[in-house]
Amino acid sequence: MRAYSASSEEALRARDLLKDWAGEGFLTEAQYQRMEQETVCELRRTNIFLRLVLFLFTLIIVGAAVALFFVVFLPRSATQATGIFLLMFAAISYVAAELAVSQGRLYRYGIEEALAVCSVAFLCVGLDLAFFSGVPYSSREIQFVIPAVGAIASLWIWYRFNLWYAFPAAMIFAIFLPGYWTASHSSQHVFLSVFYAAGLICIAPVRSRHRFDYLEDAYSLSEAFLWLGIYLIFNLKISALSLPSQWWSNTRPASEFAVPFYWTTWVLIWCLPPLILTRGVRQKDRFIIAVGAMTTVLTLVTNKPYLGWQRHTWDPILLGIALTGVSLFLRRWLALSPAGVRHGFTAARLSGKDKHTMSVGSTVLGLVTPQSITPAPQQTNPDFRFGGGGSGGGGASGDF
Amino acid sequence: MTILTRLEQWKEHGIISPEQHALLTGLSRGEPFSLFLELNIFLYAGILAFVAGLGWTVSTWSQQLGDVLVLTVLSTMLAACFWYCFSRAPAWSPGETRSPSPAFDYVLYLGSLIWSVELAYLENRFHMLSGQWDLYLLVTAGLFFFLAYRFDNRFVLSLALSSLAGWFGLTISHWPSHQDAAYRQYAILYSLMVGGVGAALQRRGLKPHFFGTYLNIAANVLFWALLSAVFNREGYLVWLLCLLAACGASLAWGLKRRQFSFVAYAAVYGYVGVSAVLIRDMNDGTAVLGYFVFTGVAMLVMLVQIARRFGREA
Numbered sequence A: 001m002r003a004y005s006a007s008s009e010e011a012l013r014a015r016d017l018l019k020d021w022a023g024e025g026f027l028t029e030a031q032y033q034r035m036e037q038e039t040v041c042e043l044r045r046t047n048i049f050l051r052l053v054l055f056l057f058t059l060i061i062v063g064a065a066v067a068l069f070f071v072v073f074l075p076r077s078a079t080q081a082t083g084i085f086l087l088m089f090a091a092i093s094y095v096a097a098e099l100a101v102s103q104g105r106l107y108r109y110g111i112e113e114a115l116a117v118c119s120v121a122f123l124c125v126g127l128d129l130a131f132f133s134g135v136p137y138s139s140r141e142i143q144f145v146i147p148a149v150g151a152i153a154s155l156w157i158w159y160r161f162n163l164w165y166a167f168p169a170a171m172i173f174a175i176f177l178p179g180y181w182t183a184s185h186s187s188q189h190v191f192l193s194v195f196y197a198a199g200l201i202c203i204a205p206v207r208s209r210h211r212f213d214y215l216e217d218a219y220s221l222s223e224a225f226l227w228l229g230i231y232l233i234f235n236l237k238i239s240a241l242s243l244p245s246q247w248w249s250n251t252r253p254a255s256e257f258a259v260p261f262y263w264t265t266w267v268l269i270w271c272l273p274p275l276i277l278t279r280g281v282r283q284k285d286r287f288i289i290a291v292g293a294m295t296t297v298l299t300l301v302t303n304k305p306y307l308g309w310q311r312h313t314w315d316p317i318l319l320g321i322a323l324t325g326v327s328l329f330l331r332r333w334l335a336l337s338p339a340g341v342r343h344g345f346t347a348a349r350l351s352g353k354d355k356h357t358m359s360v361g362s363t364v365l366g367l368v369t370p371q372s373i374t375p376a377p378q379q380t381n382p383d384f385r386f387g388g389g390g391s392g393g394g395g396a397s398g399d400f
Numbered sequence B: 001m002t003i004l005t006r007l008e009q010w011k012e013h014g015i016i017s018p019e020q021h022a023l024l025t026g027l028s029r030g031e032p033f034s035l036f037l038e039l040n041i042f043l044y045a046g047i048l049a050f051v052a053g054l055g056w057t058v059s060t061w062s063q064q065l066g067d068v069l070v071l072t073v074l075s076t077m078l079a080a081c082f083w084y085c086f087s088r089a090p091a092w093s094p095g096e097t098r099s100p101s102p103a104f105d106y107v108l109y110l111g112s113l114i115w116s117v118e119l120a121y122l123e124n125r126f127h128m129l130s131g132q133w134d135l136y137l138l139v140t141a142g143l144f145f146f147l148a149y150r151f152d153n154r155f156v157l158s159l160a161l162s163s164l165a166g167w168f169g170l171t172i173s174h175w176p177s178h179q180d181a182a183y184r185q186y187a188i189l190y191s192l193m194v195g196g197v198g199a200a201l202q203r204r205g206l207k208p209h210f211f212g213t214y215l216n217i218a219a220n221v222l223f224w225a226l227l228s229a230v231f232n233r234e235g236y237l238v239w240l241l242c243l244l245a246a247c248g249a250s251l252a253w254g255l256k257r258r259q260f261s262f263v264a265y266a267a268v269y270g271y272v273g274v275s276a277v278l279i280r281d282m283n284d285g286t287a288v289l290g291y292f293v294f295t296g297v298a299m300l301v302m303l304v305q306i307a308r309r310f311g312r313e314a
Helices: A006-024 A029-037 A048-071 A079-102 A111-129 A137-161 A166-175 A185-208 A214-236 A244-248 A259-283 A286-307 A315-335 A352-366 B003-012 B016-029 B036-065 B065-086 B104-126 B134-151 B154-173 B179-203 B208-230 B236-257 B260-278 B285-307
Strands: none
Touching: A006 A352, A006 B016, A029 B134, A048 A079, A048 A111, A048 B179, A048 B260, A048 B285, A079 A111, A111 A137, A111 A166, A137 A166, A166 A185, A166 A214, A185 A214, A185 A259, A214 A259, A214 A286, A259 A286, A286 A315, A286 B036, A315 B036, A352 B036, A352 B154, A352 B208, B003 B016, B036 B065, B036 B104, B065 B104, B104 B134, B104 B154, B134 B154, B154 B179, B154 B208, B179 B208, B208 B260, B208 B285, B236 B260, B260 B285
């Protein structure tokens, strides 16, 4: 069912690990050379930059080719005919992606990924135009088929090609589903959380069978996305992640959330982060720990608006002190144990990837100045202004 | 065959020692599990939140708190940060040096950001340079460059480069007219200067590992400046030639040094620039779409060849 054989993917994983270990000095050059010869794989890979550029140009080609087809051959076609042709293009794109993998042996090469992405996009737009254009508003419920098909197709792409980003794409498609079934925002939130919880229930037993193999990261990431999704659904104060009906219009929801539902979500946003963190720590799962940390911070940030309390200008200072304190305490606590390892955790760097990430991250993040995240000041005095920082310099260009 | 099975086989064949086998098997199983990256991200986020809150508090409550209190608090924190760094730092070395403690880099970053907040406060309250506050950016950039090289800190180097860019930008803001052309000239000057200084420092062996940061920032600023000129209606041909020359240099550098970000810059910026010139007078939609199909295929073929020949590994 998967596009790549387990042996090929295991070989690629082994090559990556060997490269990392050799870089860290855990293997000698001679050992690395010999071991690498035993992990030869027929799949073609490339580096991240060429992968991104190849993805971009494949998107350009496919998009332009399809548009050219309609301009040349069907300049004034009916909407339904356009939809049917788009469905055909979806099939062609998907077959091309399969051929790129089976014949071209491409693996995370950009080309096959763009073709797979295009197939899902054409499928959804084609379905909409072919079957639902001109559908009266009263029959709108049946249109849930479009996001449902999008979600299923994305899940298939995720499973078949092992492309991690297809999983969150499926989750995003799923966000649109409850809007077709109920107008109640509370019910929409509950529906979505049930979807994601069902996903968690499905993934948990499957991933336990793939401990320490090439699929571990894929399932770990998917589980992390599901936990994050559940948290974001319940945190009603993260306005950008409200339901799609509110994305497209500026109108407020017809009915506010019921009081019991509102306070239940408040309890949940406090319960979920420790639950996620515990799960991550027990599983020693990097992605789930990251989601646990992220949701903890989000809960702290959104707690005051939830309770209707006023924000203070020193709140970020307290948050900063808390984050820094936790980080330093954990680091010290781990370092003080024998060999710097406590309960199987260490603060030491064990992978060259971490060093590379830190190096790139410090360059990019160093350009981000605090001014860029500083909210507008409270107007206590019209003579005082603070902001700017658009010219960098850590805010030295800002004005009061 | 999983990595654990392979490691077992390599141990049996004597390729790795039992000690190596134990270590590598443990690493494969996440034993021990490193929290290095997570703890660093927490520290960075904490510093950023702290300084953001500090700036917000100072700007909102400065009148109530009074200049003396604000400046005393900011100066005390600044002095504490720099005292910590100068007292803990190892002797300077032109090569890459390790931080004396995990928090060291972040304390320096915090000090640099507090310096910026205090400087902005001073100028806006007391107007010591009578509005010539772009000079503060130059001074700040100089200080940050010194700190970055003294303590081997990429965070502060990026701050220095962005401060310097700000100084160039602020100079332009005083120009009464033709800001676009002037901005472009300054952007090009900035990128050439940053690239040149970075190369010179690398040749002299002064923190050569910083060169990548210099080059990436210089390349992106240069490409943006050249692209903005190519999009002009008049006099764009010279700029197009400059863009193509820059793309060629970027491509050659990227392939020679196996730094594929520069190959990507050359492909994307070059394609956008050439396309902007070629299709600007095309009114026929078919021709435009045909152009994208054929040139897209040509680019794809070229990039696949490059990927097959030079960029095999992930």
